[in-house]
Amino acid sequence: MDLEKFLVLSAIIFAIGLYGALARRNVITVLMSLELMFTAVILAAVTMSRYVASREALAQTGVATESVLQTLLTGQVFALFIIVVAAAEIALGLGIVIAFYRSRETVDISQANLMNR
Amino acid sequence: MLFQDLIFWALAAVAVVGALGVVLLRDVFRSALLLVLVFLTVAGLFFFLAAEFLGIVQVLIYAGAISILIIFAIMLTQNVQEGNLPNGLQFAAVLLPALLLVALAFVAFDTDWRLIADLPAVGGTAVEDAAFRDNTFTLSKLLLENYALAFGAAGTLLLASIIGALSLVRER
Numbered sequence: 629m630d631l632e633k634f635l636v637l638s639a640i641i642f643a644i645g646l647y648g649a650l651a652r653r654n655v656i657t658v659l660m661s662l663e664l665m666f667t668a669v670i671l672a673a674v675t676m677s678r679y680v681a682s683r684e685a686l687a688q689t690g691v692a693t694e695s696v697l698q699t700l701l702t703g704q705v706f707a708l709f710i711i712v713v714a715a716a717e718i719a720l721g722l723g724i725v726i727a728f729y730r731s732r733e734t735v736d737i738s739q740a741n742l743m744n745r
Numbered sequence: 746m747l748f749q750d751l752i753f754w755a756l757a758a759v760a761v762v763g764a765l766g767v768v769l770l771r772d773v774f775r776s777a778l779l780l781v782l783v784f785l786t787v788a789g790l791f792f793f794l795a796a797e798f799l800g801i802v803q804v805l806i807y808a809g810a811i812s813i814l815i816i817f818a819i820m821l822t823q824n825v826q827e828g829n830l831p832n833g834l835q836f837a838a839v840l841l842p843a844l845l846l847v848a849l850a851f852v853a854f855d856t857d858w859r860l861i862a863d864l865p866a867v868g869g870t871a872v873e874d875a876a877f878r879d880n881t882f883t884l885s886k887l888l889l890e891n892y893a894l895a896f897g898a899a900g901t902l903l904l905a906s907i908i909g910a911l912s913l914v915r916e917r
Contacts, residue, residue, distance in 0.1 A: 630772060631853075631858055631860070632853050632854055633753070633757075634794070635849070635853035636849075636850050636853055637757050637760065637761070637790075639845075639846050639849035639850055639853065640761055640764075640846060641760060641761065641764050641783070641787075642842075642845070642846075642849070643842035643843065643845055643846040643849075643880055644761070644764040644767075644768055644842070645749060645764065645768070646841065646842040646845065647768055647838055647839060647842045648767065649769030650834055650837070650838035650841065650842075651768075651831055651832060651834055651835055651839070652768065652829055652830070652831060652832065653829075653830045653831065653832045653840030654773055654829045654830065656773055656777075656815065656818055656819055656822070657767075657768065657773060657829045658875075659815070660767055660768075660776060660777065660780050660815060661767070663780065663811065663815075664764055664767060664768075664780070664783065667783065667784065667787050667807070667855050668787070669829060670787075670799075670803075671787055671791075674791055674794050674796045674799060675794060675806075677794075677796070678794040678795055678796070678861075678877070679860055679861060680804070680858055680859060680860065680861065681859045681860060681861045681863070681864055689901070697883070698883055698886065698887050698891075700861065700877075700882055701880070701883055701887055702887070703875075704796050704799055704880075704884055705884065705887055705888055705891075705892055707796075707799055708799065708802065708888065709797070709892075709895060709899055711802060711803075712805055712902065712903060713898040713899075713902065714811070715806060715810070715903065715906075716902050716903055716906035717906075718814060718815070719814065719905050719906050719907060719910045720812055720909055720910050720913070721907065722815065722817075722818040722910070723910035723911075723913035723914050724824065724913060725818055725822065726818060726821055726913070726914045727822070727913045727914060728791065729822045734771055735822050736830075737832075738832060741860075
């Protein structure tokens with residue numbers, strides 16, 4: 629039951645973030661919704677690492693070695709890499725937002741239509 | 746156990762309400778502050794999941810650095826009075842996440858998970874105690890031995906994104 633409640637919480641946060649990314653016109657809100665979705669995915673990865681046994685650990689019948697125990701933490705390693713990519717994404721995204729605001733004097737994402745005229 | 750459940754449900758409720766506030770509030774600055782709240786509650790959940798290193802990283806990077814970046818961008822674009830308007834896609838934008846949520850919840854409840862708690866014990870202690878006892882040490886070992894190449898690539902990615910962001914916002 630513990631596993632499911634964490635997974636459902638992460639799914640709820642992901643769905644809210646997806647709604648924000650689809651339905652809002654302010655670019656900064658869209659970026660914040662993307663961050664919500666990243667956070668939900670990290671939460672799911674850490675939950676899996678905490679509760680779900682890896683294939684190596686399942687194959688082990690006798691005494692589990694240290695390296696097998698380490699594979700249980702792979703989800704947390706992936707969460708760390710997702711955090712790094714999210715940080716890079718938000719830095720570049722906000723740079724684009726500021727460049728866009730300089731050229732158009734707005735943060736309305738529907739005004740970003742240079743390739744759609 | 747009851748106390749832990751209570752804290753979990755409190756954190757979950759704050760996270761969901763805060764996330765709703767982030768996408769629904771009209772004032773973008775308040776959304777940014779609620780985003781910090783959501784990040785902090787998720788950091789609290791990480792401590793529940795025996796991931797104390799990630800919990801601290803979450804507070805430092807998300808609640809510290811990324812939220813400061815977002816608040817700076819809000820102040821630089823000075824569009825607080827116009828705020829956070831919805832676009833014309835409301836129906837599809839509610840339907841699609843709702844469908845996704847139902848599908849994800851179905852998968853979470855329907856899958857036959859192979860839990861760590863069901864594994865045979867290791868040297869007298871349960872596997873979860875042995876694996877999550879020294880979280881930071883084990884994580885750093887895994888990161889710098891098995892994932893050393895990805896670790897270096899992540900550093901390169903951060904450097905490239907910093908240079909790209911600088912060249913985007915530079916005055917011409």
